[in-house]
Amino acid sequence: MEETYVQIKRLGGAGDRGADVAAFKTDRQFEGPWDCFQAKHYKEPLGFSVAAPEILKVFTSVIEGAYTLPESYQFLAPRGLSTPFNVLVSKPTDLQDRFLAELAKGGPLVKGLGKAIIEAVRRLATNTDFAMFKSVEVLDALATHAKTRWHAARFGTSLPARGDSDAPPEEYLPDETRYLQQLLAVYAEYHPGNITTLHSVADVPRLSRHLQRQRVRFFKAESLKAYSADAVPPGTFERLQDDIHAGVVDIADADHPDGYTKLNQVMTHVGSLDLNRHKLINVTDIDDRKGVCHQLANDDRLTWVEES
Template identity: 25%
Template sequence: MVGFCSDQRHDGDWDNYQCKQYRGKLGTADGLLAVAKVLYWASQGEFTNPRSFIFVAPKGLNSNLLKLINKPASFRSELISKWDGSCAKKIVDNLTIPLAGEVLDAINNFEFSKITYVDVDEILDDSASKPLLFELFGTDPGDYPRGTVPVDVQEHEMVYMNALLGAYNERELGSFTCHQDVFDHSEHGDDLRVHRSRYYEAEGFQKFYRDNTSPETIAEFRRGIRFGIYDTLKAVAKDELARVHATMSQAANLQPSGPLAQYAYIPVKQGLCHHLINDGEITWKGSK
């Protein structure tokens, strides 16, 4: 597996991930041959020497190969001394590759300190593996980090915050010119702060599980919330603020299904209503 570092691809820096499914630990001979093949083809101009060479070995490496990786000069010496027996006839079918000329130059020019490895524990701990583990094995992604509410209202909050401002203004006959006016109100100030907390709780929930499960999982969860509050949104209410409060109560009582159900805490379900407002999927305006 190749990791290109730029649009120059093999003409620029690149990382080589040596990934094979071995029945046991990766042995010294296999490790030497893997490095030899890459350096040989680099010497033939197929690509530059890799910036790094990473063995991906789910069952680990044998002790001797580990020692060589930890002693780069010894790794180079071992590759050179074992070339004829372990590499020369195994790089290209029906061809013996002598250790000379550009092949030897490629070995001498390569920084063997760039050879490393990852084992199965590192693979499983890597956050990038979480979505795949979830998809293949249904691995529990764990609880999400709680959302943090910034002091100032952010640009991405404006849609749902303006919708709430409209609801408060309808109740108070246009008393508020901005969000701060609501924050300063003796009755509605705390209410608006709670709505922001709900929004950011749902924000943290969605970001975490979008990264650690799949976009489809989050989409299905949102769909469940939207259908769960649909009738409440359509019901007659005395004003928009009454509809907001009724919807928050309904959202709190929803029992979502699916893999994220155990982490669907009340603020998450309520906060998702504001995200649905933000995305234009629902509105607080309705029958009166």
């Protein structure tokens, strides 16, 4: 079962108290239930001799009041755990016995610690279920990472399947108000006196079909934006929007006989833009590009008919 966390913090570095990554299960954070992830980036598999000081650090931190004992403490290393240590982690009682034996030796593991703190660690470790110490297998970590919006960008893999876009609802939505206002201005200029509202566009079949196509495109671009929130890093979709704007704005600012001509020339030109450097382009089509133009019109970054 996958855990659900309220917040995850990366704390690795000086003063992290053995918690490279802290995953909190409630808003009480370190005062409530949490999981600890310890990353060790070594050329060789992680062994007990390297892990033991980290286990000790957790116990001393709890004793000193830095945080509560995590519900799990998970080691993650590029080369994984050494076979002996992995077997030890898989047998919590043996891991506990091994740690307590090293603690009792009084060797390098406890160097610099006073007798009182060593005794406190012994008592806490004796009463702790060492099943809390686990290994994160690299393949499992990659499988989990593959579900995040950073995976394709970081590893150069294909984007996940996008799925179908929702069809525009019959009723106009508040979120599409501005680009529809701009389209109405185009139609009213093109058919002066005949078109005064969006509903009156239905009286001109060619423009009615044109309006429906624009709404389909807008909602396709909206679905691409929603998809990007789970599939790519933050800002990716906005950079695509910016490049589309840069690619069509000169066409939009040129002289045109009317707004209808300007709109259609922009829609034609956006299909020819070289956007291959954008990861999202692999899951888009021409209608997505045209829909982005309507998003830009919705934000007043593109204007079809200059207001007098």
